[in-house]
Amino acid sequence: MGNSRAYPVFRTTDKPAAFAQAVRLCALLARRDDEVYLTADLLTVADVRQMAAALPGTKVCVKVRTDPSGGSVWADLDLTTAADSELQPRLPLHIGEFYPARSADQRFLTALGEGTASVQWSGSWPEDPDADQHGSAKYDGVQVVFHGDQAQADRWTEHHTVFVHVSNRGDLPRARKLAAHTGGEVLGEAQLGW
Template structure:
């Protein structure tokens, strides 16, 4: 996807509210992809099984052992709980069609970090906004370690656009909460 410019526009400890605000921002975008991106860490067998049931084609990798060339799809996770526990924590990465999977994903999460990302083109076009749809998206980071709240909503642009970020933040009752960062 390349690098974007990401602005934090809403932060809270209430995951349902953070998700609601992220979806409100998605209404300001014309979707460009038929899929969205989900990533989450599973720290328990129960979390891994719940995420595998939801994301059967998702790629599950050991989170902290990059030297091992081991990965599973959700349908290929070890069937024995002890074998699965030995692989934890696992990071799952999946592209999925937005819709019902989103709320099920939020419910399946435990305490591990997670991210939801929707890609689109900001609409209606406002002259101060970056007109190139590359790297325009809404992102919800879940279970972050931040003193002002664990869940943060970001808006992304191709180039720096604090005015556009402030406009979108105001539309959901938020504000630009910090400096722009290079997006992921």
């Protein structure tokens, strides 16, 4: 039970550099899921159009965060066919969806606007007999948060942060080893992960 613990291991203002570092960390996973989880805040109609072009034909549930009561409502919109006049009053929009890993993540990167977004790769870290550490398909993985410094991506920042996710008890030694494999280091305390 519980959530993974996410350790920040890389931070930059360069989106492609953050993405590349996350991909390098993914290469260390002993097993990686076939899908990634993508989230994005789409701030403008242009952002919506770019995302629809990057993931053509994809119909997603869009979380509309402009409910008058301050809450969130869900709208079932097809981003490829919705008219600008239908999108504009609902901005900002939030998408969150699983996509095939090899076909969506790089296209997603090129379609990002200035809103907070993330790519999450789940899998399991390799066994580490020297440290008596075992991989966990429930908790392990890599995440890059664009325009954010929190694994839960709750506030906008200028920089982009890469996280390694480990067991729900936290595993600082494993996080340090993983970061070191790609020339990085743990940059802060463990955060609540997925």
